[in-house]
Amino acid sequence: MDSERGLIFDIQHFSLHDGPGVRSTVFFKGCPLSCAWCSNPESQQGTAELLFFRTVCAGCGSCVQSCPNGALSMGEEGVSMRRDLCAHCGACVAPCPRDARSLSGRMMSVGELVEEVRQHWRIFMQSGGGVTCGGGEALRQGAFLRTLLEKLHEELGLHTCLDTCGHAPWSVLESVLPYTDLVLFDIKHMDDKQHRKGTGLGNRMILENAARLGRLAVRTIIRLPLIPGFNDDEDNLRALAAFMRNNELPSVELLPYHAFGASKHEALGKVYTLRARRKPHSQKAEDILRASGLTVEVAGR
Ligand code: SF4
Ligand code: SF4
Structure with missing residues (x-):
């Protein structure tokens, strides 16, 4: 694994939704999951890709x-x-x-990325923001991610977030924690079979990693992409609430479904299979999770 260069597909500045304050979000290319609703389907493959609209x-x-x-x-x-x-x-x-x-997708060095985000240092400081590494799955390029986070956190003194799907060996996740102030951790479904159906892989490794973060008291926000008819039912929401309570994970953020990724699926020659006929039950989900004693945020509110 290359610790100095990584495959990046986007960098978004002035982001308000990937952690506290105003942030720069670095999107790593390549993901072990293949979620049907993915809003960045170009993030999934671990090589460069051509989009044709x-x-x-x-x-x-x-x-x-x-x-x-x-x-x-x-x-x-x-x-x-x-x-x-x-x-x-x-x-x-x-x-x-x-x-x-x-x-x-383009190969970038740690130095290039640091140079680009450093330009926003003043706004990070004024807003309490920093840099978020997401994707795709940043932990797939674990050595590179670790070098980048260490540089941002230790040398620049920036607040750092990792936005992860959670499917990575614990040793890789653990290696970046010393340089990560906040983990945004997706849990897509509590049932292994349903998780496999929606994302291509089971959830065992993901739940084990989440439980470990809770036990170690790592500052973590669980994120639930709320997909109508897939995971917004009462059984799944109650199972998630119980899991979080049992593992000392008190905060959850709901990310209501949107179909913004549909045109990009087509541009990549992929078929967008998810055509939701209704909006997700966001209010019901919020009520159930809040009634379980969790702190709940809803993205976009
Ligand atoms: S179609 Fe593919 S190989 Fe041909 S020019 Fe475009 S990117 Fe290159
Ligand atoms: S993609 Fe379409 S518009 Fe663009 S150069 Fe090719 S034919 Fe012309």
């Missing part, structure tokens, strides 16, 4: 000749792309006059 494409054909691998061709229905031939080189991005193409 067909609805924006003007059909001018400027991109076709730029591809060194013959992955693009012009037909009656416009540009088509053979993803099996695409080497994610990005050569077709610049020729496009409509910004219909973008390459997601």
Whole structure:
């Protein structure tokens, strides 16, 4: 594992939703889960990827000749792309006059990232903010994450958050804790089978890691992406509340479902399978969790 360079797909500054104050959020590429509702589906694969937004494409054909691998061709229905031939080189991005193409994922060094977020140091200090490492799953690039967090926390004195899906060996999670002020920890479902159905993997490792964080009194906020018909039922909410109470995890944040990721699924050549017909039961979830003695926040309120 490279401790100095990592694959990043985005950096968002002035973020207000990934920890206290005003923050810069660094998005690591690659995730062990493949959640159907993922709002950043370009985060899932651990390599660079090309997004092609067909609805924006003007059909001018400027991109076709730029591809060194013959992955693009012009037909009656416009540009088509053979993803099996695409080497994610990005050569077709610049020729496009409509910004219909973008390459997601670039290797960045710890020094480059530190330099970029350092520019916002004053606003971090004024607002009580800092830097959040999310994804994708940042712990997948554990050595790199550790070096980055250590630099931000120890040398720059910044407040640091880790936003994680929780599916990582404990040794990797434990290695970054000395340099992490707050862990934002997703629990998607309390039932192993349902978790596997929605995310592709079971929840055993995730729950074990969450319980350990609670026992060690690591400052942790559990995050529940509230997906209609998947995890907003009373049984799951009561099971989550019991688990949190039993493991000394007092705070939960609800992240109500939205379908913002649908167009990106299509742009990656993936099928967006989740078409929720109703909004999640946010108020009911909030009431159940609050009645269990937990501190509850709802994102976006
Ligand atoms: S990213 Fe490179 S290989 Fe892929 S379609 Fe564009 S030019 Fe071709
Ligand atoms: S260059 Fe852009 S607008 Fe033109 S065909 Fe290619 S993707 Fe479409």
